[in-house]
Amino acid sequence: PGSMVQTERLSPDAAGIARAASILRRGGLVAFPTETVYGLGADATSAEAVTGIYAAKDRPRFNPLISHVDSVKAAQRQGVFDDVASRLARAFWPGPLTLVVPVAPGCTVCDLARAGLDSVGLRVPSHPLARKLLAAVGRPVAAPSANRSGRVSPTRAEHVLVDLDHRIEAVLDGGATEVGIESTIVACLGGTPRLLRPGGVPREAIEAVIEGRLDLPPAVSSAPVAPGMLASHYAPRAQVRLNATTIRPGEAALLFGRMRPANADQAHATLNLSENGDLREAAARLFSALRSLDAADIGTIAVSPIPDAGLGEAINDRLRRAAAER
Ligand code: TXA
Numbered sequence: 001p002g003s004m005v006q007t008e009r010l011s012p013d014a015a016g017i018a019r020a021a022s023i024l025r026r027g028g029l030v031a032f033p034t035e036t037v038y039g040l041g042a043d044a045t046s047a048e049a050v051t052g053i054y055a056a057k058d059r060p061r062f063n064p065l066i067s068h069v070d071s072v073k074a075a076q077r078q079g080v081f082d083d084v085a086s087r088l089a090r091a092f093w094p095g096p097l098t099l100v101v102p103v104a105p106g107c108t109v110c111d112l113a114r115a116g117l118d119s120v121g122l123r124v125p126s127h128p129l130a131r132k133l134l135a136a137v138g139r140p141v142a143a144p145s146a147n148r149s150g151r152v153s154p155t156r157a158e159h160v161l162v163d164l165d166h167r168i169e170a171v172l173d174g175g176a177t178e179v180g181i182e183s184t185i186v187a188c189l190g191g192t193p194r195l196l197r198p199g200g201v202p203r204e205a206i207e208a209v210i211e212g213r214l215d216l217p218p219a220v221s222s223a224p225v226a227p228g229m230l231a232s233h234y235a236p237r238a239q240v241r242l243n244a245t246t247i248r249p250g251e252a253a254l255l256f257g258r259m260r261p262a263n264a265d266q267a268h269a270t271l272n273l274s275e276n277g278d279l280r281e282a283a284a285r286l287f288s289a290l291r292s293l294d295a296a297d298i299g300t301i302a303v304s305p306i307p308d309a310g311l312g313e314a315i316n317d318r319l320r321r322a323a324a325e326r
């Protein structure tokens with residue numbers, strides 16, 4: 001980091017994908033779009049390549065990363081899928097679900113990418129560019145969100161460059177991501193599957209497939225098993241005030257639906273995540289909205305109440321982390 005002159009911006013065509021794959025295959029770092037957020041990719045089989053991820057992100061410690069593969073078959077070579085995990089993979093892959101499963105005997109994901117655990121986080125993304133890239137690399141690609149540690153996840157190539165320009169070799173530009181929040185993470189390690197992080201697949205959809213309840217995620221703490229579990233994460237520079245039904249002078253308003261908070265006209269800036277109260281639209285706009293309000297140099301972002309069902313669980317999770325003390 002620091003020594004690179006320029007981060008290449010690769011176009012989403014065959015040449016761009018080939019270039020991205022060749023950089024990854026020789027151990028370099030490339031950010032690429034998935035349907036959730038942009039990932040900061042490195043060859044998951046190379047500890048040296050994976051070390052680069054932590055340096056580029058300024059991530060203070062080694063945490064388990066998600067390894068991305070291009071098919072269910074490829075995932076099953078890395079991890080052991082019990083009946084529940086197989087059902088979830090069939091139902092939601094390719095898509096915004098990550099499964100944490102025991103490592104398979106032939107697992108090639110390096111220890112560092114798994115943070116030394118005997119489990120592995122796997123995902124088959126649905127974004128066409130991600131899938132083509134993974135097929136061209138032919139190895140699992142470790143990829144956390146392509147932002148500086150603790151910052152808001154990137155949903156556009158421009159966001160990646162704001163955080164990581166000169167720190168990574170390239171970004172594959174696929175425009176805005178569709179889902180906008182990270183994957184749902186479910187651990188299938190025997191017993192009841194556990195929701196480790198709410199995300200792009202709503203809990204209700206998963207519970208319908210497993211015909212039962214997911215175990216609760218472990219309580220948010222400052223000694224996390226994983227960065228996504230840090231109380232303060234996804235943090236914009238501004239303070240974030242949740243469930244705001246009035247706007248205080250100088251605050252920016254992040255609205256949801258048609259309800260206008262009292263004094264909304266006093267807001268320093270106003271953005272609506274979804275006028276129609278559509279949670280999908282709100283998820284897709286969330287991180288971009290936090291970034292643009294931040295760019296406007298605002299002290300506090302007041303956020304309207306957002307329902308907790310469906311994708312609302314993940315949206316509220318990210319907002320609570322953005323609002324947490326730091
Ligand atoms: O949507 C996403 O999931 C994005 C895109 C790029 O795929 N990736 C992402 O990765 O959010 P990251 O590194 O920010 O999240 C990794 C999380 C960890 O925080 C941890 O919760 C979980 O994945 N994880 C991975 N492997 C694990 C393991 N073996 N045991 C427990 N948790 C694991």
Ligand code: MG
Binds near residue numbers: 145
């Ligand atoms: Mg992240």
